[in-house]
Amino acid sequence: DAMVIQNPRYQVTQFGKPVTLSCSQTLNHNVMYWYQQKSSQAPKLLFHYYDKDFNNEADTPDNFQSRRPNTSFCFLDIRSPGLGDAAMYLCATSTSRTGINEQFFGPGTRLTVL
C-alpha cells in the first residue's frame, strides 16, 4: 500500500547532539511537510517543500533544517536539540495535481532529549 514512512518511530538524543529524522513516501506526492507536535498540543507546521522549493514558517527556529534529496525522501535535521524540542515530529505529503489537498501523515517520530 502507498504510504508515508517515518524512521525511527522513537529517537533519543542528548542535549546539543545533532539528530536527523527521516521520512519517505511511496505516493509520489510533490509536496512534503514537517510538523512538530508537543505533548497535549496540536501539530504545528515547521516547513514544507513544494517540489524542490523550500518554504520555512516564520517562527520556525534556525535550529531546525530540512533536506529533500529527491521526491521520495525528506529529512528533518535538528542541529542542537534542547529540552524544549522534545516532541512528536510528523511528516505529511500531498499532491497539487488534484484539487483535494488532502494531506497524508506518517505515524510520527517521538523525540526524547536527555
Added chain:
Amino acid sequence: DAKTTQPPSMDCAEGRAANLPCNHSTISGNEYVYWYRQIHSQGPQYIIHGLKNNETNEMASLIITEDRKSSTLILPHATLRDTAVYYCIVRPGGNQGGKLIFGQGTELSVKP
C-alpha cells in the same frame, strides 16, 4: 492562529451519531472546511472537506450552514475506534496547497 473554534471535549455512546460542531465565523469565500482526526499516538487522518454544499463519504458527513460560519461533522454510527481528537480547519482549496493550521480540536470519547 487557527480560524476555528471547537468544544474541547465531547462524549458519545457507541452506535449513536456523533455530531461535532465547529465555528468559523471569519471564513473567506475561497476557503474550504477540512476535518482531520488524530487517534492517540498516530498521525492525523483526513476525513472530509467541503466548500458550501453538504458532503458525505464513507467516513462521515459534513453539514455547512448557509452563511458558512459554522459546520458540523457527523459520524453516523460511532464506534470505540472513533475515539480521537477531531480538528476542524479552514484553508484555501484547489491547487493552492499549503499549511494546515490546527486548532486545539475536540477530543471525542466514544463509550460502550
